[in-house]
Amino acid sequence: MQQRLNRTSIALALASGISLLAGGIAPAHALTLLDLIRGGPAKRAPVAEEPAPAPNVAGRQPSSAVRDRDPEPLPKVSGPTYYTYKTDAVRAVKTDGFAAATATDESRFLTEAKVMAASDVAQALETYYGRSGAKTLWVADGDITEKARAVLATLEKAGDYGLDPADYVLPVPELVTASIEPVSATDEAVEASDVPAVSGIETHERQLMQFELALSAKVLTFAQDMIRGRIDPNRISGYHDLKRKDVNLSVVLPFVKNSTDAGAYLESLAPQSAHFNALKAELAKLKAEASKESAAVALPENLILKPGKSSPEMANVVAAIEHRGSDALKSKHSAIFAGYQQSTDYTPELVDLVKSFQEEAGLKADGVIGPATVRAMTGHTAEDKIRKLVVAMEEARWLPDNLGDRYVFINQPAYTVNYHEHGAEQFSMRVVIGSKANQTYFFQDEIQTVEFNPYWGVPQSIIVNEMLPRLRSDPSYLDRLGYEVAVNGRTVSSRNVNWYGSTRGISVRQPPSSDNALGDLKILFPNAHAIYMHDTPSKSYFQRDMRALSHGCVRLAEPRKMAAAVLGTTEADVSARIAAGKNVAAKVNAKIPVYVAYFTAWPNKDGVVEYFDDVYGRDAAVEKAFEATTKARTPQA
Numbered sequence: 001m002q003q004r005l006n007r008t009s010i011a012l013a014l015a016s017g018i019s020l021l022a023g024g025i026a027p028a029h030a031l032t033l034l035d036l037i038r039g040g041p042a043k044r045a046p047v048a049e050e051p052a053p054a055p056n057v058a059g060r061q062p063s064s065a066v067r068d069r070d071p072e073p074l075p076k077v078s079g080p081t082y083y084t085y086k087t088d089a090v091r092a093v094k095t096d097g098f099a100a101a102t103a104t105d106e107s108r109f110l111t112e113a114k115v116m117a118a119s120d121v122a123q124a125l126e127t128y129y130g131r132s133g134a135k136t137l138w139v140a141d142g143d144i145t146e147k148a149r150a151v152l153a154t155l156e157k158a159g160d161y162g163l164d165p166a167d168y169v170l171p172v173p174e175l176v177t178a179s180i181e182p183v184s185a186t187d188e189a190v191e192a193s194d195v196p197a198v199s200g201i202e203t204h205e206r207q208l209m210q211f212e213l214a215l216s217a218k219v220l221t222f223a224q225d226m227i228r229g230r231i232d233p234n235r236i237s238g239y240h241d242l243k244r245k246d247v248n249l250s251v252v253l254p255f256v257k258n259s260t261d262a263g264a265y266l267e268s269l270a271p272q273s274a275h276f277n278a279l280k281a282e283l284a285k286l287k288a289e290a291s292k293e294s295a296a297v298a299l300p301e302n303l304i305l306k307p308g309k310s311s312p313e314m315a316n317v318v319a320a321i322e323h324r325g326s327d328a329l330k331s332k333h334s335a336i337f338a339g340y341q342q343s344t345d346y347t348p349e350l351v352d353l354v355k356s357f358q359e360e361a362g363l364k365a366d367g368v369i370g371p372a373t374v375r376a377m378t379g380h381t382a383e384d385k386i387r388k389l390v391v392a393m394e395e396a397r398w399l400p401d402n403l404g405d406r407y408v409f410i411n412q413p414a415y416t417v418n419y420h421e422h423g424a425e426q427f428s429m430r431v432v433i434g435s436k437a438n439q440t441y442f443f444q445d446e447i448q449t450v451e452f453n454p455y456w457g458v459p460q461s462i463i464v465n466e467m468l469p470r471l472r473s474d475p476s477y478l479d480r481l482g483y484e485v486a487v488n489g490r491t492v493s494s495r496n497v498n499w500y501g502s503t504r505g506i507s508v509r510q511p512p513s514s515d516n517a518l519g520d521l522k523i524l525f526p527n528a529h530a531i532y533m534h535d536t537p538s539k540s541y542f543q544r545d546m547r548a549l550s551h552g553c554v555r556l557a558e559p560r561k562m563a564a565a566v567l568g569t570t571e572a573d574v575s576a577r578i579a580a581g582k583n584v585a586a587k588v589n590a591k592i593p594v595y596v597a598y599f600t601a602w603p604n605k606d607g608v609v610e611y612f613d614d615v616y617g618r619d620a621a622v623e624k625a626f627e628a629t630t631k632a633r634t635p636q637a
Contacts, residue, residue, distance in 0.1 A: 074469055075503075077461040079438065080238020085231065085625040087632040088118040093213065097130040107136050109206045113213040116635075121220045124249035125213065137257055138215050139208045144172060147262050148215060154263035155222055160284060161270050162393030163225055164626065167633050168218045173207040216253060219266065221633070223252045226269040229397035231625040233442070236618070241443040241529070242398045271401045278603035279396065283389045290382045297323050299378055305369040307351045310344040317369060318350065320377035321357045329356055363545050372545035380611050388601040388611055391619045394626075395599060399444065408447065408566070408594040410533075410554055411602055412440055413612035415547040417533070417556065418605075419565050425605040427561065430542045431533075434552035439616050440596060441552070445525040447592045450563045451585045452577045453512035454522045458483070459530060462551065463503050471499040484509050512583050520578045521563055523556075525594050535559035548615050554596070566592055 095111045110129065117125065128134060138148035155168040228245035259265045270276070297320040305311045318340055322330060330337065333353050340350075351367040359365040361376040380388070403409065403420070410417045410431065418428045434440040458467070470477050471494065478485055478494035485494045488505045497506060510516055519535025529552070536555040541547060556562050560578075564571045566588050577584065600612045600619055614620065 075464050077464045082237040082621055083235060085235055085628045087629050090116045090118055091122055092116055093122045093125050097126060107209060109209040110212065112206060113210045115213045115217050117217045120249055121217055124220050125216055127250055128253045136212050137253065139212045144211065150263040151219060154266050155218060158222065161226060161280065162283065162390045163230065164630055166630055168222050170214055170218055173204060173211050219256060220249050220252055223266060223269050224249060229394045230629050233398050236621050236625055239439050239441045241441055271397060273401045275603050276393065276396050278607050278609055279389055279393050279601065282609040283386065286382050286386050296378050296381065299374050301371060301374060303369060303374050305346055307346055307367045309346050311346065312344055314344050314346060315342045317377065321353060324377055324379050325357055326360060329360055332356065364543055375613065385611055388619060391622045392599050392601040394622060399595060403595065404593050406590065406592055408592060410596045412598045413600045413615050414602065419562065430557040432541050432547045432550050432555040434550050435548050436616060438551040440554065441529045441531060442596065442598045443527065444593060444595045445527045447523060447525045447566050447588050447594050449524040449585050449587055450567055451522050451524060453520065453581060453583045454518045455512060455583060456510040456517045458508040460503060463508055468499060468503065475499060478508060482511065484511060519559065521559055523563060523566060531596065533562065
């Protein structure tokens with residue numbers, strides 16, 4: 001799939017000595033070269049004989065000597081990068097405007113409180129405490145209130161919601177019990193011993209006001225985090241494209257003030273969706289069971305074992321299946337477990353056992369034990385699962401709490417897409433997503449069109465990164481493959497293009513055919529990343545367990561089924577439109593959101609949370625952002 005062109009990429013192209021042609025970059029609409037799709041990266045064919053000189057619409061053809069020397073490096077279109085996470089900027093809360101609101105002796109020191117907070121939190125504090133007649137929320141009669149204690153208890157439970165309690169911890173001022181007797185009018189002087197007592201009380205009052213403002217800041221931060229998450233996804237990488245939610249903080253403190261149960265109010269701000277609650281319940285269960293977890297059976301990650309062979313790891317394979325398999329699987333194969341004699345031979349009955357386990361784990365049930373099967377056998381530890389759940393709960397906050405009554409949900413680590421209608425999953429199918437070098441983005445959009453018998457417009461990233469090296473040595477390469485080439489809208493032969501010049505203004509597309517890289521159809525939800533769902537002639541890829549193999553678009557195992565669902569028609573109707581052989585687009589009239597998501601922990605249609613490998617390493621990037629956020633929120637000594 002196309003990787004995003006950016007100014008840096010174009011600057012690199014210019015720096016490599018490529019001249020610019022008139023005209024803009026042709027729209028990029030697709031995925032990958034057919035010869036690259038089949039079996040992965042194609043082997044380069046022998047260099048063809050140098051063609052005879054021909055007129056060149058893009059400029060004079062360089063001489064043979066120039067081509068052979070090729071002193072300038074080939075240009076490169078670079079994809080997005082992962083960033084060093086930058087936390088929200090903080091500033092000091094402006095307390096000078098609190099003077100009019102601090103008429104009581106109890107709060108006269110509120111203007112001296114010093115609290116740092118994110119700008120939107122600071123603004124909400126200034127608005128609330130700057131109101132005429134504003135009263136303290138957490139302090140009364142020289143001590144913190146029961147409401148404050150209840151809220152502190154809620155903040156301590158932040159971990160139940162996938163948040164970090166360390167972000168909201170706050171020391172409580174100790175209660176001062178010493179009192180000062182009033183001085184009578186007949187006393188000639190105040191005892192010197194009374195002075196420290198007065199000073200101590202004033203210090204305590206200052207501490208209470210510092211606590212008052214600081215707890216309000218923690219409450220606002222907690223409320224915001226509960227609704228939209230702790231981090232901004234768009235600061236993680238260029239592959240994240242999600243609008244950060246707006247949170248109306250101005251209503252939080254007034255709600256807390258008037259609430260009879262402020263803790264319950266704050267807990268009610270958590271997402272209420274079924275998927276979030278499933279993740280939350282799973283997190284609570286795993287935390288409770290973490291101390292009881294039995295040790296997993298160890299297996300070499302690089303183990304490869306085929307039926308009929310033997311391995312000293314065979315006993316561990318059987319033990320791992322007995323440890324990880326379901327009760328139903330263990331019941332079905334109880335005779336095998338009971339009769340196994342620690343043999344190293346991979347016998348037919350053990351092959352059947354492995355196949356059952358593979359099928360239960362959602363893997364290809366071929367009996368071949370490889371890395372994917374080993375990972376399923378050894379499983380994720382409770383600690384691993386808890387980390388995945390915390391990340392997933394954060395990411396769930398980036399999406400709408402209500403995904404919709406009818407929607408398409410692509411979960412990249414699961415290599416699946418699910419179609420939902422009437423509030424329930426109707427079907428699921430396997431997908432192929434972008435490789436680690438050509439990652440699929442994390443974003444949401446809305447399906448608009450199904451195109452039958454599509455053209456494949458080759459993205460500039462593929463033209464520059466993958467086609468250009470071949471075209472410089474074999475300019476007629478695209479002609480032989482049947483691709484259409486145009487320069488500034490004028491159709492030309494690929495051999496007549498100066499492939500040593502700029503590729504700007506040059507468009508390449510593959511006409512509809514049985515060999516078209518997009519297969520019979522594509523499903524479009526126009527976005528800045530030129531990502532969509534589509535068919536593919538490379539059906540064998542869907543049989544693989546690891547399916548991060550494309551240039552970024554999402555290939556569907558059953559494209560006609562998905563097209564029929566979004567169009568509200570039948571698969572027979574879709575097949576008839578394809579059979580007509582015409583390149584036509586059908587508008588999707590219904591409002592169908594599509595979530596191109598990334599969750600290594602996610603509940604299935606039955607509400608059972610499943611776990612997946614972090615194919616792009618994005619969980620690790622989120623965890624680094626968590627660490628940076630907590631560090632930024634922790635007061636420095």
